[in-house]
Amino acid sequence: MGEQILAGRSIVITRPVGQAESLCSALAALGAEPLRFPLLTIVPVHDTAALEAMARRLGEFSLAFFVSPNAVNLGLDALLRGGAWPAGLAVATVGKGSEAALAARGFRQVIAPASGFDSESVLALPAFQAPEVAGKRVLILRGDGGRDLLGDTLRARGAEVEYLTCYHRRGPVDDPAPLLERARSGRLDALTLTSSEGLDYLQAMPGGDALLGVPVFVPHPRIGERARQAGFARVSITAAGDSGLIDGLIAHFSARNHNTYPG
The missing domain is CATH 3.40.50.10090 (Rossmann fold)
Known part of the structure; x- marks a missing residue:
């Protein structure tokens, strides 16, 4: 896990405050830039x-x-x-x-x-x-x-x-403008979604369609289907938990680095 296999990758973490730290820490250890944007407020x-x-x-x-x-x-x-x-x-x-x-x-x-x-x-x-x-x-x-x-x-x-x-x-309380601007300028590499309800809030967000081109990683087929219905073009279903999301991200970006991943 010490290899910086996700170096330079900006990955959005949408879990609520207090539930995102372990995933963010693991991604940072792999060289990624975790971007916290909680879609649910507890x-x-x-x-x-x-x-x-x-x-x-x-x-x-x-x-x-x-x-x-x-x-x-x-x-x-x-x-x-x-x-x-x-x-x-x-x-x-x-x-x-x-x-x-x-x-x-x-x-x-x-x-x-x-x-x-x-x-x-x-x-x-x-x-x-x-x-x-x-x-x-x-x-x-x-x-x-x-x-x-x-x-x-x-x-x-x-x-x-x-x-x-x-x-x-409740829905997100953070200002989405910086996140949407990064998406529009092509500076987001991945978006993790771990809740269908959070996805509903994302859909309702003004300007949220700017995120539809970002690859999405979800830990359950039900959330994946909802993401496709919402208009996300690239949806990857991973195994559950932090380890499942991390393995899915690593597989995705390793394939891209070896020019074997379409798109």
Whole structure:
């Protein structure tokens, strides 16, 4: 990893503040210029009544599922003010970032897929099958909105499901003008997109079509399809996580350097 294989490449990182540092550091170590432009802004819940009420009810649930590192950190900050985590409440999540966030908070036994980073991967786990969840109460901790596939499927399998909003998601707050100017002048080499919702905000951005010619790297086919529908001409689907995005970027630019990559 010490080789400057991405030297001189300007790569836009669109993850929220607090979730981009590891990827930016890894890209910088490879010689790239990481450009932070968060497409999602994470805002804590201001009315904490629902969180406080849930803190008193945690013992009613058999399984708690955290959808993201933000759900872990902001959810636990509120729920643990009233006491310790119930001993009988199993914890589940998806994604290495969320697993790391739970480990940092002291959770050692976390149910999570070893591969795959979406609701479909979670629903394939033995702990989420109908014989395991039927008649049990499941708490899903998340931001406002999002996909309902997990909750809907668990209900169909006989579980009682409740959602708890731990944070709000908003659009970008940074001025996009410098980023768009770099795109217009051909000084952006790649754009990473890790959220379909973030892509929606990008589409709504005045002048955002200046980015459509920049190669896009996404860690999930669903986001890739959305990027193509948005008009991006060059979309690469990578493996999940930081390592997947980095490997995809390296493969792309190595191919270009050897004149084997079209365009």
